[in-house]
Amino acid sequence: MAEDAPIAVILAAGLGTRMKSDTAKVLHRVAGRPLVAWPVELARSVGARRVVMVLGHQLEAVQRVLDARYGPGAVAVTRQERQLGTGDAVRQALSALEDEPKDATVLILSGDVPLLERQTLLSLTATRGHAPLALVGTRPANPTGYGRLVRDSAGRLMRIVEEKDATDEEKRIAEVNAGIYAVSLGFLRAHLGGLTTRNAQGEFYLTDLVGIAFREGSEVRTILAPEHEVAGINDRVELARMDALARLRIAEAWMQKGVTIVAPETVSIDADVTEIGKDSEIFPGVSLRGNTSLGMRVRVDAGCVITDSVVGDDAVLKPCSILTESRVGPRAQVGPFAHLRPGSVLSEDVHLGNFVETKKTSLGPGAKANHLSYLGDAVIGARVNVGAGTITCNYDGVHKHTTVIEDEAFIGSDTQLVAPVRVGAGAYVGAGTTVTRDVPQGALALTRVEQKHLEGYAKRKRAREGKKSEGKKE
Ligand code: UD1
Ligand code: CA
16 A cells, blocks of 8 residues: 555544443444444545554454454554543554654544545545644534634634633634544654643543644644534434434435435445445335345345345345345346345346245256245255245254255145255156155156045035034024
8 A cells, every 4th residue: 555545543442331332332333334344444445554443441342343344453453441531542542553654644533433424534634735733623503512623813723622621702613623633643743742631621632732733833724524424423312313314325325326216215225235236226115234235227125124145137126025145146036025044045037936935045047936935955956946835844853954956856836855855857746745765867756645535525524514403403
């Protein structure tokens, strides 16, 4: 990565007590993605060559999530033992940056601010130029709680005053600090050590760097961002609001890329969905979760829930189908009410109809299972027809066993396949058969008891029952 690529420091050691949760605040999710991953993704999107996260008491749990997502150590983690303020938090991160040159750009981000835009961060970096420090300001509807940007008569930013230290007059300032900075590493090294706790909260304020820069004669530049973009999350109400906002933004981004979304306010697309191809259509109440990807012209009808799955071009997912860790090939048709559990792999042109459940099962090109079946631990060949009500009996109470159905076999309705078992290519299994032994290629398997007829039975039965009911009347 380029020498002038920035370094990101993400502050996330706050306690998050207002979440009232046993889970670390930054592991709660917005649009399916843990809060803590949002600034990491953002930092990477602007080319950050290094990401350092400052964490507190729940460090281990957060680090596990980061390691699982980005690879072990890809996001460096430093511990802030006690939450002594934002200035102290950044200071903890410096120990991880000792080998970096002093002219490196450090982007300081917050672990609980998910919706900051890439463009805003790029313009912050551009605005800083060669100044030691630049920051993002905002004009919130209600500035209470924020640090206010105090400017001189010429409009130059002189210092930031925190809410608890502000005079009544300062509290009337509408422009506040969003807590997002671009700063030179050298400037941080030179001044973080000199911060004091002489303020209303007894904390090391990172924001004191602004006053220090001004007194040094350096201009502190600012850019303005909309409030929703820089808003942090402190409780679950704010979490829900951000989640709704994020999801709407995600839906709109897909629409701009050529995806039709009907009633987008009812559709929920996770931030980590990687692809939805052009001219795909998403109907109301659909949920696309995790690391899911859809091809082109895919139709996802109402109420489908798709998690960590891949769907090929021109596939049709009829209403209320549930897919988890599965793959659906091009032109396949699924549902309504199909349930693809982990490890289901449908080749092209497969038809899987209503109330069909699959698990660790593959179906070859053009195979069909259209009604009411359970297909688990099965390998099903090309153009196989699985009749209604077919069950793979894959579990003997201890172990799971595999059913193999070779190409072009025909499985009659209401068949039980007691695994391990194999049906040879092109073989027929008669309706109602319980298959317990391998069926040779091209054979017909039948286990039905032969049908017999009792002639005249119905007439005799009615006569009998007629007498009985007359008898009762007497
Ligand atoms: C800070 C700014 C304030 C700004 C506001 C924007 C300071 C002194 N004030 O307020 O001007 O308007 O952000 O939201 O910086 N954190 C740590 N360790 C700590 C303290 C905080 O890691 O010891 C982290 C938090 O987890 C959070 C971020 O830093 O991600 C900001 O902390 P928070 O307490 O929300 O900000 P304030 O200090 O209230
Ligand atoms: Ca604070």
